[in-house]
Amino acid sequence: MPTAALLIVTTLNLYHNEWRNSGRRAFGGSVDRMIGRVESHLLAEIKKHGAIHLTLIDPERESPRSAAEKASESEKGGTTAIMVGGSTEASPSHVDEIVKAIKKEATIPVVLFPSNVTGISKYADAIWFMSLLNSSNQYFITGAQALGAPLVKKYKIEPISLGYLVVGSGGTVAFIGQANPIPYDHPEIAVIYALAAQYLGMHFVYLEAGSGAKRPVPSEMIQLVRRNIVIPLIVGGGLRSTESVRKAVEAGADAVVTGTVVENASSVETKIRRLVQSVRDISRN
Numbered sequence: 667m668p669t670a671a672l673l674i675v676t677t678l679n680l681y682h683n684e685w686r687n688s689g690r691r692a693f694g695g696s697v698d699r700m701i702g703r704v705e706s707h708l709l710a711e712i713k714k715h716g717a718i719h720l721t722l723i724d725p726e727r728e729s730p731r732s733a734a735e736k737a738s739e740s741e742k743g744g745t746t747a748i749m750v751g752g753s754t755e756a757s758p759s760h761v762d763e764i765v766k767a768i769k770k771e772a773t774i775p776v777v778l779f780p781s782n783v784t785g786i787s788k789y790a791d792a793i794w795f796m797s798l799l800n801s802s803n804q805y806f807i808t809g810a811q812a813l814g815a816p817l818v819k820k821y822k823i824e825p826i827s828l829g830y831l832v833v834g835s836g837g838t839v840a841f842i843g844q845a846n847p848i849p850y851d852h853p854e855i856a857v858i859y860a861l862a863a864q865y866l867g868m869h870f871v872y873l874e875a876g877s878g879a880k881r882p883v884p885s886e887m888i889q890l891v892r893r894n895i896v897i898p899l900i901v902g903g904g905l906r907s908t909e910s911v912r913k914a915v916e917a918g919a920d921a922v923v924t925g926t927v928v929e930n931a932s933s934v935e936t937k938i939r940r941l942v943q944s945v946r947d948i949s950r951n
C-alpha cells in the first residue's frame with residue numbers, strides 16, 4: 667500500500683477504535699444530540715455485541731401475515747431490528763399493512779429501507795434516510811429525499827442518515843437506482859465514497875452487493891472501508907451462510923443484513939439464530 671494511504675488508514679483506525687471503545691462518536695456531543703431512540707438502540711447493541719444482525723423484509727414478496735410471522739421468528743432468533751423495503755416497492759398502502767402487521771407481532775424496531783417515496787410508512791419506528799451516493803441520477807441522491815422529507819417530519823418517523831453504496835453487479839438496486847456500481851476489485855473507490863458520506867455528516871455507510879447477489883461484498887473492500895471511516899458500517903447482499911456472515915463481521919462490518927435467506931428458510935427462527943450466533947462469535951474474538 668502507498669505510504670500516504672497507509673497513514674490515512676492508521677490515523678483513522680485510531681479514531682475508529684476510540685469510537686468502538688467509548689460507544690460514542692469521535693465527533694462529540696453535537697452529533698449525539700441528533701441521535702434518536704432507534705439509532706441509539708442500534709449503536710448500543712453494536713457496542714454490546716461488537717456487531718449486529720438485521721433482517722430485511724421485502725414488501726413486494728410478502729403478505730402482511732407472512733411478513734409478521736417472519737419478523738416475529740427473526741426476533742426470537744436474536745435479530746436486532748426489522749428493515750422493510752425493496753428495490754421495486756409495493757403500493758404505499760401495502761407497505762403500511764406490512765409494517766402494521768409486523769408491529770403487532772414483533773417488539774424490535776421496524777426501520778424503513780425505501781427505494782423511493784412510496785416506501786414511507788407512518789407506522790414505522792425509523793427510516794434509513796439514505797442517499798445512493800454512486801447513482802448517476804440526482805433523483806436517487808437528493809431528489810427522492812427532498813420529496814420524502816416532509817412525510818418523515820409529518821409522520822414523526824426517526825430519520826437515520828445513511829450513505830448507500832452499490833457494489834459489484836449490484837442487481838436490481840443498481841438498475842433501478844441507476845448506479846455506477848463500485849467494482850469488486852476496486853475497494854479504494856468504496857473508501858472515497860464512504861469517507862465522503864462521513865464528511866457529509868451521514869451516520870452510517872451501507873455497502874450493498876444487491877439482494878440475492880451471487881457474490882457478497884469482498885472482505886478486502888469491507889476491511890479497507892472499515893479502517894478509513896469512524897461511522898458504523900453495514901454490509902448486505904448475497905449473505906446466505908453463517909460463513910459469509912462471519913467473514914463480513916471479521917472484516918469489520920458493524921451490522922450485516924440478510925433478506926433472501928429468510929424468504930427461503932424452512933425455519934426462520936433457526937436460520938436467524940445461527941446467523942446471529944455467527945455474528946456474535948466473531949465479535950467476541
Ligand code: 1GP
Nearest residue numbers: 877878902903904925926
Ligand atoms: C439487499 O442487502 C440486502 O438490500 C439483503 O440482500 O436478499 O441477498 O440477503 P439479500
